[in-house]
Amino acid sequence: MEHIRMPKVENVRLLDRFSSRRAVVGTLYLTATHVIFVENGSETRKETWVLHSQISSIEKQATTATGCPLLIRCKNFQVIQLVIPQERDCHDVYISLIRLARPVKYEELYCFSFNPKLDKEEREQGWKLVDLNEEYNRMGVPNNYWQISDVNRDYGVCDSYPTEVYVPKSATAHIIVGSSKFRSRRRFPALSYYCKGNNASICRSSQPLSGFSARCLEDEQMLQAIRKANPGSDFIYVVDTRPKLNAMANRAAGKGYENEDNYSNIKFQFIGIENIHVMRNSLQKMLEVCELKSPSMSDFLWGLENSGWLRHIKAIMDAGIFIAKAVAEEGVSVLVHCSDGWDRTAQVCSVASLLLDPYYRTMKGFMVLIEKDWVSFGHKFNHRYGNLDGDPKEISPVIDQFIECVWQLMEQFPCAFEFNERFLIHIQHHIYSCQFGNFLCNSQKERRELKIKERTYSLWAHLWKNRADYLNPLYRPDHSQTQGTLHPQIAPCNFLYKFWSGMYNRFEKGLHPRQSVTDYLMAVKEETQQLEEELEVLQERLANLQKSQSGNNKVKSKQQDQSKQFGLYTSNNSLANTPQEYSNDLKSFPSRSPSQGDEDSALILTQDNLKSSDPDLSANSDQESGVEDLSCRSPSGGGCLPSEDSGKDSDEAVFVAG
């Protein structure tokens, strides 16, 4: 609380990003964990809550006649524009937010004060929902070829690895330790995924410290052990997910990649995925495109191309496809690494696993996948997503890219996933929100030291409780798309990658389809189920009646009592949607679509359910059809249409005369 200079400011305006006429006046509150804007309107008193952890950057803009503008950009891509009447107040809010958004101690984070009113046992149960030992057993290990090793039990060998790792049977503790000394950050090769069907496996590590010519017997033995653990193949692939140039440059620093001459029976492969700095810049450029006011189609497509974002997504996907193919079709084991083995390696291993194993396409399986390849293997959540204030050069949208890969796959294979887009968006939201303890710190070791499981709650339990909201109505466990390996088209396929407006324009409701097919089908499914149950009950009753009727002729069977008239799901057709500004001649009329009625942001929370509910549950309404047009859009004066003979043509009309 000591960081809050101004806990409350009145007469603040919250601007709609695209139409300055739709500003709302209210009061701004700063609490220890949230920024809250409460509308002044008498009936609605709509509230907008933003977690400090979500704040990515704050920009104080030049004071104008109307006040001092403050722009808050969030890590979940929400952008909030406030105008504070007094410059001094604005400055105080600005300074407070700067500090609040950059906590220095873990204890400042929301997860340590968040209280969903569960008892201690429920909290524990929540953490036990995802059990990695169970998962490895499900895969089929330990077995004749793979064993569990506790060589890292005190994090003595590698402090960013978990205490329990799976290694080939022939990898002794000596080999493991030796190999770890030859790997960047001591991240020795360990099992990520084991394919029961053909014994092929995906292992992961970091780059070898080979420099130009260094060798390490134990490391070479480690790779041999991996090969031997798969009797069906006489070689393994070693996949370096970095561009060749980067990997070669690393050699000058004493690191590098595996030399095929030194390691027997490996086939080495580069699959160039750019590094975290390139990805950070790529996202930045793409977000700039999203912030353009009234962009033309050209602006948008050029912007998207220049950012290179989809190209990177495709690179990650291609790597995953390569590995999945190697395992499923060639039956060859793969060792994957990048530089430190915690970014690109995690992305690529989890994409490959998703393609290979339908279990990871179920809701539970997906949670397990993230626990396994991201949480347990030491992905640096704190550094990458800025739980605490740190080096801005460490920030990078690594897991965001993985989540987007999953979404791209969902678009190509609509029946193959048990969960829907909303599930992915909420997971991404909570990776940054720090409301739950799953994604704190940089490693299992740090989380244990902080006693995360005793002091915070698990996101997985929360999502699981609400799983009805996250189901994909098209998923059927017996459907052909849900069996076996997924085979995304490799080429030509550039056009298959779409811009994910549901994520990057998440809070701009006007941009998305106004009617949600998912919600409609879920309602249909539910109703069908209810009707079927009702039918069963009635049939039973009928059977009983017929039995008794045969004994008593006077009783009439009630077969005309058909199922009650269940109201069929009515898509919210009773609510109109609002037109956007379609005229973009005059500068004062931005042509963006207004956010729908009172759904300006997804974070709507009333005072009562502050502590127990999930702030973004209202994000469920992201996809509802249009909301009642409360305010007629035609203004009194100049009209929303330009005057006649408008001289300037809109961009699109400028065509090159033949």
Place this chain on the structure above:
Amino acid sequence: LLRSSQPLSGPNRRRCREDEQLLGTILDEDERGFIIDTRSAQAAKQARMGGGGTEPKSSYPQWRRLHRGLERGRPLQESFIRLVEACSEASPGMDRWLGRLESSRWLSHVKAALSTACLAAQCLDREDAKVLVHGAEGTDTTLLVTALAQLILDPSCRSLEGFQELLEREWIEAGHPFQLRCARSASSHARGKQEAPLFLLFLDCVWQLSRQFPLSLEFGEQLLLTLFDNAYASAYGTFLCNNERERSLCKVKESTHSLWAWLNQPEEKQKYLNPLYSHNPLVIWPSVEPQSIQLWQGLFLRWIRPSQHLDEAWEEIQRLVKGN
């Protein structure tokens, strides 16, 4: 909502009393009307040299003129060709793909068409004003705008039957020259100066609407694809010739079968209905932001990308709804 062709004011700014009277009677005493000219202001001015022109404010005092230049003719055809070429290119890098998509400008044309139709709809619905739409000939971009505006405004146009009636009224009877416009499709470069994919542009816009309002159109993508096919080559006489006069001269109604008759047969109809449809009595306002306008993969990548998984999804949707 009215449509016409351009007034023939010519370089001397001729006037026509009857035309002014006609437009005058449409409006009440102090009512305003809007004229949406689908040519850019510059193009409209230049048209005067060729004998055409615009309605001057002095002669049509109650009407306000707005210009929304929509692409037509050869440039639109070139755009179409470039897009098809970009789609069929074997394996460009991702960035080249986006660049080529952009330089075809097809999506820009979709955006412009939808925006203009929305503008017309907005005038009618929000401003309670009457709207006259015309371009040059009144047979291309004019029909695009009026047909789309009706889809946006009027729920009865969104039923299968209503949509067919819309097509009959706003495209076929209104005299869109199908025979000239839909001769060779994307293989026509220099030949066929009259070739232009206006009807396809319309179908693309309808597809965009169906994507944004998946529950509000009674028909699905399959109908749009079938219409596209039949506009270019058909076993039926519905899209033959260029106008009603030609059809009557060729005795089309006596000697050919109607596409609608075939489509409306119960077994055929099933294929074209949208299982998610539920009558939406309101106006549907699409978003015309670039993020909201997507490439119509079902048409442009029809033979390039495997549709198996999407077909399965569609079947699953039908199964779910029918099961209910």
